[in-house]
Amino acid sequence: MSKIKACIFDLDGVIVDTAKYHYLAWKRLAKELGFEFSPEHNERLKGVSRMTSLDILLEVGGLSFTLAEKEKMATKKNEWYLEYIRRMTPEEILPGVEDFLSALKSQGVKIALGSASKNALLILEQVGLQFTFDAVIDGNKALKAKPDPQVFLLGAQELQVNPAECVVFEDAAAGVQAAKNAGMYCIGIGSPSVLSLADKVIPGFLNVTTELISL
């Protein structure tokens, strides 16, 4: 029998592809500030908090601002981002995710969301997954940003399982690092070159069975 009792899923880039919406909103802010922001630069924003994302963006543009100015910029970016999010539908759940979540549930494996996003609940509602997870830890509950393990440790705590009994699914290097810092097994979603610290990397959930977590 597998020692794994719970799976903790990152949201952006694992359950849904919201990275493209984050990118469009950040790119718009960069344009307004007078510089280009490329998809390569955007890779560095995956998994990190909104304010850290802004700091990285401003570093790329070689600009610096006061905290009050930065807060206004982050709010503006989030309003643009929300315009995309409010149009999301269940069709945007990534391929294979719903089948995999159902299979885990039917085998008694608990599932949690572990996301840095303060918009996680809204996104879950938009795609109809608001009642799916046994616990939801988002950027409002976990105040320490990935790679700090807090978000995943809180997930394990709410599910009442030990970190060593959890598998984390993550698409971002900072998130993989957070899972490893939490003492959890981590399966990367995406490219092995970006997610080199993950215990295993898969391209996505299509045709994935619960065999994957029989460790």
Ligand code: BG6
């Ligand atoms: C993470 C994303 O899930 O959430 C990051 O990968 C994002 O790119 C972070 O910056 C915070 O999101 P939000 O929705 O609170 O701005």
Ligand code: MG
């Ligand atoms: Mg992610």
